[in-house]
Amino acid sequence: VPKSNQxxxxxxxxxxxxxxxxxxxxxxxxxxxxxxxxxARSRQDLVQPGRTVSHACFVADGMVGRFDAMRGGERQITxxxxxxxxxxxxxxxxPTAGWGLMAIGTSTVLHIPHxxxxxxxxxxxxxxxxxxxxxxxxASVLSKWVGNVGRKDARAGLAHLxxxxxxxxxxxxxxxxxxxxxxxxxxxxxxxxxxSAVHINRTLQALRAxxxxxxxxxxxxxxxxxxxxxxxxxxxxxxxxxRHKEAAPSAGFxxxxxxxxxxxxxxx
Amino acid sequence: VPKSNQxxxxxxxxxxxxxxxxxxxxxxxxxxxxxxxxxARSRQDLVQPGRTVSHACFVADGMVGRFDAMRGGERQITxxxxxxxxxxxxxxxxPTAGWGLMAIGTSTVLHIPHxxxxxxxxxxxxxxxxxxxxxxxxASVLSKWVGNVGRKDARAGLAHLxxxxxxxxxxxxxxxxxxxxxxxxxxxxxxxxxxSAVHINRTLQALRAxxxxxxxxxxxxxxxxxxxxxxxxxxxxxxxxxRHKEAAPSAGFxxxxxxxxxxxxxxx
DNA sequence: CGAGGGCTTGAGGTCTATCAAACAGAGTGG
DNA sequence: CCACTCTGTTTGATAGACCTCAAGCCCTCG
Numbered sequence: 001v002p003k004s005n006q007x008x009x010x011x012x013x014x015x016x017x018x019x020x021x022x023x024x025x026x027x028x029x030x031x032x033x034x035x036x037x038x039x040a041r042s043r044q045d046l047v048q049p050g051r052t053v054s055h056a057c058f059v060a061d062g063m064v065g066r067f068d069a070m071r072g073g074e075r076q077i078t079x080x081x082x083x084x085x086x087x088x089x090x091x092x093x094x095p096t097a098g099w100g101l102m103a104i105g106t107s108t109v110l111h112i113p114h115x116x117x118x119x120x121x122x123x124x125x126x127x128x129x130x131x132x133x134x135x136x137x138x139a140s141v142l143s144k145w146v147g148n149v150g151r152k153d154a155r156a157g158l159a160h161l162x163x164x165x166x167x168x169x170x171x172x173x174x175x176x177x178x179x180x181x182x183x184x185x186x187x188x189x190x191x192x193x194x195x196s197a198v199h200i201n202r203t204l205q206a207l208r209a210x211x212x213x214x215x216x217x218x219x220x221x222x223x224x225x226x227x228x229x230x231x232x233x234x235x236x237x238x239x240x241x242x243r244h245k246e247a248a249p250s251a252g253f254x255x256x257x258x259x260x261x262x263x264x265x266x267x268x
Numbered sequence: 269v270p271k272s273n274q275x276x277x278x279x280x281x282x283x284x285x286x287x288x289x290x291x292x293x294x295x296x297x298x299x300x301x302x303x304x305x306x307x308a309r310s311r312q313d314l315v316q317p318g319r320t321v322s323h324a325c326f327v328a329d330g331m332v333g334r335f336d337a338m339r340g341g342e343r344q345i346t347x348x349x350x351x352x353x354x355x356x357x358x359x360x361x362x363p364t365a366g367w368g369l370m371a372i373g374t375s376t377v378l379h380i381p382h383x384x385x386x387x388x389x390x391x392x393x394x395x396x397x398x399x400x401x402x403x404x405x406x407a408s409v410l411s412k413w414v415g416n417v418g419r420k421d422a423r424a425g426l427a428h429l430x431x432x433x434x435x436x437x438x439x440x441x442x443x444x445x446x447x448x449x450x451x452x453x454x455x456x457x458x459x460x461x462x463x464s465a466v467h468i469n470r471t472l473q474a475l476r477a478x479x480x481x482x483x484x485x486x487x488x489x490x491x492x493x494x495x496x497x498x499x500x501x502x503x504x505x506x507x508x509x510x511r512h513k514e515a516a517p518s519a520g521f522x523x524x525x526x527x528x529x530x531x532x533x534x535x536x
Numbered sequence: 537c538g539a540g541g542g543c544t545t546g547a548g549g550t551c552t553a554t555c556a557a558a559c560a561g562a563g564t565g566g
Numbered sequence: 567c568c569a570c571t572c573t574g575t576t577t578g579a580t581a582g583a584c585c586t587c588a589a590g591c592c593c594t595c596g
Contacts, residue, residue: 019362050505066411068411068412068414068415068419069415070415070419070420070501071501074419075419076414076415076418076419078411078414078415079411090404090407090408093397093400093401093404094287094401094404094405094408094508096505096508097408097506097508098408098411098412098503098505098506098508099408099411099506121397122393125390125393125396128393128396128397128400129361129389129396131400132361132396132399132400132403133361133362135400135403135404135407136358136361136362136403137362138407139358139403139406139407139410140358140362140365140366140367142407142410142411142414143334143336143346143347143366143367143410144336144366145414146336146344146346146410146413146414146417147336147337147338147344147346149414149417149418149462150344150417150418150461150462151336151338151342151343151344151462152338153551153552154551154552185573185574185575186574186575187574187575193418194417194418194419195552195553196552196553196554197574197575198552198553198554198555198575198576198577199551199552199553201575201576201577202552202576202577205576217561233338233339235366237318237364237366238365238366238367240362240364240365240366421583421584422583422584453541453542453543454542454543455542463584463585464584464585464586465542465543466544466545466584466585466586466587467583467584467585469543469544469545470544470545470584473544485593485594
């Protein structure tokens with residue numbers, strides 16, 4: 001039975017507020033979304049590739065991976081979602097996606113009806129913009145992911161991946177840059193980087209030997225953050241954090257929307 | 269001097285209409301956008317990574333690549349944009365992106381002021397949704413790109429890349445599935461797939477020997493489309509073409525936006 | 537016709553995959 | 567409390583894909 005789940009959704013609101021401004025009413029509307037909690041064990045599929053869904057998945061606890069599946073069954077993880085992330089906000093407008101979603105470690109996911117999200121989008125244009133902006137941030141991370149997988153060797157790629165996770169873990173309030181818990185197996189890391197699990201293991205050992213990264217019994221330690229960021233060629237700019245709230249005023253726009261320069265007069 | 273450029277922009281409108289419905293007024297508003305044409309030679313940078321821009325780039329002619337640059341200068345192309353594509357619609361809301369844009373072959377690009385696009389977005393909520401949906405389609409392609417680069421060998425990756433380009437070329441009205449012109453060098457293909465140019469050359473020769481793909485003097489021939497799609501594990505679903513127009517009604521929503529089930533009553 | 541960019545080819549080296557087996561740790565049941 | 571099982575990690579050896587460097591070739595354009 002769908003019900004309200006304010007405490008968990010406040011994480012989503014926080015994520016949106018990182019990049020967008022929303023009025024009190026709009027914030028309340030988001031916190032008031034109905035949801036339906038679902039538990040998932042590690043490796044369990046939440047959404048199978050190509051399936052049409054009528055709800056979005058919000059990560060309340062644990063971690064969720066978005067993946068692309070090959071014909072042979074191998075998977076390439078294309079994004080990781082931490083608590084506070086809406087994995088497939090995209091599905092609101094495009095309910096049939098090509099990707100799938102799987103749990104990384106035991107996770108709790110809230111299903112949120114598309115109908116309700118659409119309702120929000122239609123009532124509050126500022127929320128529509130905030131959602132769009134969230135999709136943009138997601139795409140920016142994805143874009144970097146391509147570079148990470150395509151042009152870096154295992155050492156640099158792994159370093160970059162851990163840097164990204166560290167930053168987002170800290171943002172989500174789940175640890176510090178240098179110390180956090182990560183419920184992912186080496187095999188799942190290998191699916192994220194597109195290399196074999198065996199090679200992940202050897203690369204982790206190499207990074208460990210250099211005292212750059214320690215990943216043992218689900219706990220991550222980064223003794224020298226700057227050194228690891230250097231190895232991974234990591235620059236957090238691409239995460240689009242807290243920098244564009246003023247660039248495109250979404251708050252207050254629902255009041256009047258004064259046209260500065262009418263496009264009509266410029267035609268022809 | 270910015271001026272109207274209707275004939276070129278109609279390509280953009282067509283692309284939007286592939287996935288969204290827009291009223292006559294909204295369509296006119298898009299066609300009436302002011303723009304400023306810019307010529308670019310092959311390899312020339314249109315937007316450097318990390319730079320803040322105040323205009324979006326629309327491809328009027330040629331091809332544009334989005335790329336992620338590594339510290340050493342190597343590039344990973346993360347997306348290709350054909351005529352009719354707005355390369356960085358994202359920049360309207362997030363003007364400082366982490367990626368760059370470069371010309372693939374001689375190209376003509378229209379610069380469109382963010383101010384005007386924002387204006388459209390604020391006046392016409394349906395356009396905002398159409399833009400969001402366009403960003404989603406872009407992200408879906410990007411997601412597939414990760415799998416292509418991460419989990420496929422050179423043969424399959426190259427086959428998939430050519431399949432994708434073929435479909436989009438046909439959509440853009442620039443050729444057929446089996447025959448089109450491609451102004452990209454082997455080196456640029458190598459930057460797209462994250463492998464060396466030499467290896468691209470050898471892989472092209474292998475595909476040529478199998479009579480799967482012929483790429484000579486900028487002309488592409490695909491004698492047996494299905495065979496190539498099989499080699500590349502290509503399934504066009506991910507391109508989100510013409511399938512979701514009815515799923516999320518954006519047309520007509522600006523008229524009334526009747527709330528089906530008020531989220532307010534569901535709270536608590 | 538010359539110059540230059542792009543393509544092609546060869547040889548050797550590196551990174552990463554694959555396979556197989558041993559090992560470790562957490563949870564289970566007797 | 568001790569096997570026992572299961573998943574995940576570690577290790578070794580071998581094979582394959584791909585890279586790098588370097589040189590020669592070809593086409594196109596001025």
